Amino acid sequence: MPPTDTALPDTPDGLDETDLALVEALQLRPRAPWAQIAAVIGIDATTAARRWRRLSDSGLAWMTAYPAQHASVVGYVDLACAPGALDALTTELCGWGPVFSVERTTGDHSLFLGVAARDLSALDGFVTGRLGRLDGVRSVRLSVCTRVYREGSGWLVRALNERQRTHLAGGDSRTRARPGSGPLEGDRRLLRALGADARRGHAELARECGLSETTVRRRLGRMTAGGEVYLRCDLTQQLAGWPVIATFRITAPGPGTEAVAHALAGLPETRLCSSVTGPENLLLSAWLRSPADCLTLEERILHRHPGLRIGERSITLHTAKRMGRLLDRWGRARGHVPMTAAPEAGAGGLADIGPGLECAGPGLECAG
Numbered sequence: 001m002p003p004t005d006t007a008l009p010d011t012p013d014g015l016d017e018t019d020l021a022l023v024e025a026l027q028l029r030p031r032a033p034w035a036q037i038a039a040v041i042g043i044d045a046t047t048a049a050r051r052w053r054r055l056s057d058s059g060l061a062w063m064t065a066y067p068a069q070h071a072s073v074v075g076y077v078d079l080a081c082a083p084g085a086l087d088a089l090t091t092e093l094c095g096w097g098p099v100f101s102v103e104r105t106t107g108d109h110s111l112f113l114g115v116a117a118r119d120l121s122a123l124d125g126f127v128t129g130r131l132g133r134l135d136g137v138r139s140v141r142l143s144v145c146t147r148v149y150r151e152g153s154g155w156l157v158r159a160l161n162e163r164q165r166t167h168l169a170g171g172d173s174r175t176r177a178r179p180g181s182g183p184l185e186g187d188r189r190l191l192r193a194l195g196a197d198a199r200r201g202h203a204e205l206a207r208e209c210g211l212s213e214t215t216v217r218r219r220l221g222r223m224t225a226g227g228e229v230y231l232r233c234d235l236t237q238q239l240a241g242w243p244v245i246a247t248f249r250i251t252a253p254g255p256g257t258e259a260v261a262h263a264l265a266g267l268p269e270t271r272l273c274s275s276v277t278g279p280e281n282l283l284l285s286a287w288l289r290s291p292a293d294c295l296t297l298e299e300r301i302l303h304r305h306p307g308l309r310i311g312e313r314s315i316t317l318h319t320a321k322r323m324g325r326l327l328d329r330w331g332r333a334r335g336h337v338p339m340t341a342a343p344e345a346g347a348g349g350l351a352d353i354g355p356g357l358e359c360a361g362p363g364l365e366c367a368g
Contacts, residue, residue: 014060014239014240014241015055015060015061015235015239015240017159018041018043018051019051019055019060019061020157020159020240021041021157021159021160021164022037022041022048022051022052022055023055023061023157023159023233023235023240024156024157024158024159024160024165025037025040025041025160025164025168026052026061026063026199026233027153027155027156027157027232027233028156028160028165028168028169029168030063030198030199030231030232030233031198031199031220031224031231032168033045034046034048034049034052036168040160040164040167040168041160041164052199055235056197058332059236059328059332059333059334060235060236060239060240060332061233061234061235061236061333062197062233062234062235062325062333063197063198063199063231063232063233063234064194064195064196064197064198064231064232064234064323064324064325064336065191065194065195065198065229065230065231065232066191066195066229066230066232066323066324066339067191067228067229067230068227068228068229068230072117072118072119072341073116073117073118073119073120073122073123073144073145074114074115074116074117074144074145074148075114075115075117075123075127075142075143075144075145076112076113076114076115076142076143076145076274076276076283077112077113077114077115077127077131077140077141077142077143078109078111078112078113078140078141079109079110079111079112079113079131079137079139079140079141080108080109080110080137080138080139080140080141081110081111081136081137081138082136082138083110084136085135085136085137086104086110086111086136088135088136089111089134089136089137090102090104090111090320092134093111093113093321094320094321094326094337095337096337097324097337097338097339097340098115098116098117098126098339098340098341098342099113099114099115099321100114100115100116100321100323100324100339101113101114101319101321101322101323102319102320102321103245103316103317103318103319103320104316104317104318104319104320105247105314105315105316105317106314106315106317107312107314109139109141109314112247112314112316113131115127115131115342116339116340116341116342117341117342118341118342118343120144122341122342122343123142123144123342125342126342127140127142128140130342143276143277143278143283144276144277145274145275145276145283146274146275146276146277147261147274147275148272148273148274149261149262149264149265149273149274149275150265150266150270150271150272150273151230151271151272152232152234152271152272152322152323153230153231153232154265155270155271155287156268157235157240158268187219187223187228189209189210190205190209190211190216190219190220191223191229192338193205193208193209194229194231195324195336195338195339196336198231198232198233202216202217202220232323234322234323234325234333236327236330236331236332236333237287237331238330238331239330239331239332241289242287242288242289243289243290244287244288244289244290244291244293244294244315244316245271245285245286245287245288245315245316245319246285246286246288246293246294246297246313246314246315246316247283247284247285247286247313247314247315247316248283248284248285248286248298248301248310248312248313249280249282249283249310249311249312249313250264250280250281250282250283250284250301250308250309250310250311251279251280251281251282251308251309251310251311252281252282252305252307252308253307253309256307257275257281257282260282260305260308261273261275261282263304263305264282264284264301264305267286267297267301269286269287269288269293269297270284270285270286271285271286271287272284272285273285279311280311280312291315294313294315298310298313319331321337323339324336324337324338324339
């Protein structure tokens with residue numbers, strides 16, 4: 001269940017330029033020492049750590065980790081819902097581990113979901129047997145992701161200059177996941193411990209996972225160097241200056257689709273660019289400054305790629321969940337649901353889908 005925010009202030013403070021620089025530094029080097037982060041952005045290590053604590057404690061920014069291959073299949077699901085059922089459905093779906101993202105959007109489909117599954121059969125069973133049978137769901141549309149060209153961990157705040165980025169990138173160990181790679185069984189407990197806070201110290205992780213610090217360091221080093229895990233620094237886009245999420249369904253005809261997808265993924269606004277099944281074979285999601293920027297971005301895309309056709313466009317009214325993180329109406333992190341993959345058909349019931357909530361922040365009421 002998404003946490004209530006009735007006790008929270010109506011006009012929370014945003015992020016200043018130093019905060020944004022700190023976030024970008026952590027996007028580039030998620031587990032770099034505070035001394036290194038601080039040197040790049042021009043503050044001392046104590047101040048960097050204190051600022052990050054303020055941001056994370058208030059839910060303005062957060063760190064998470066998840067396997068690069070957390071599922072064999074990812075689906076994007078659009079749900080058309082009865083208006084009176086929308087709140088209840090949002091609450092229900094936010095507690096389900098395989099539903100890693102939940103957005104309320106404009107258009108005929110009022111809910112847009114990201115869903116993880118172990119295989120196509122599991123995805124089919126989850127979408128038709130679970131989602132399609134929920135009270136208030138009128139219709140379901142499923143697109144299967146066939147390739148991801150950019151996801152949120154590749155988006156940058158762009159508060160640093162090129163010199164600062166180059167300095168941080170010198171030690172960057174981020175790589176793309178090897179095909180078919182994924183965490184070993186012994187790594188899953190470590191990844192779960194990192195899921196809620198990817199900057200947790202080695203000693204704390206070792207205590208929670210029942211491992212030695214040496215083992216934790218070795219396993220984390222192997223997973224990050226091999227591209228087996230994404231370490232991601234995220235932030236509330238509303239209070240950071242990007243209050244609008246626009247999603248476009250695009251038809252890219254014939255040869256050249258791959259090059260177009262790479263070009264769209266390279267746009268600074270792009271948070272997600274994937275090839276998907278269906279007549280509109282590209283899905284693009286962008287963070288923008290205002291609703292008017294939706295048309296500006298669309299025109300820029302079509303000017304550069306006149307062969308494209310944008311068949312559908314929508315704006316997100318509220319993101320209730322992003323990569324397992326529960327968000328309030330300001331986009332601040334207020335809880336965490338560990339991501340799972342929908343099991344194979346017949347492998348379990350709803351208890352396998354909703355692993356429960358980990359809630360953060362004072363005065364919050366969370367249930368799941």
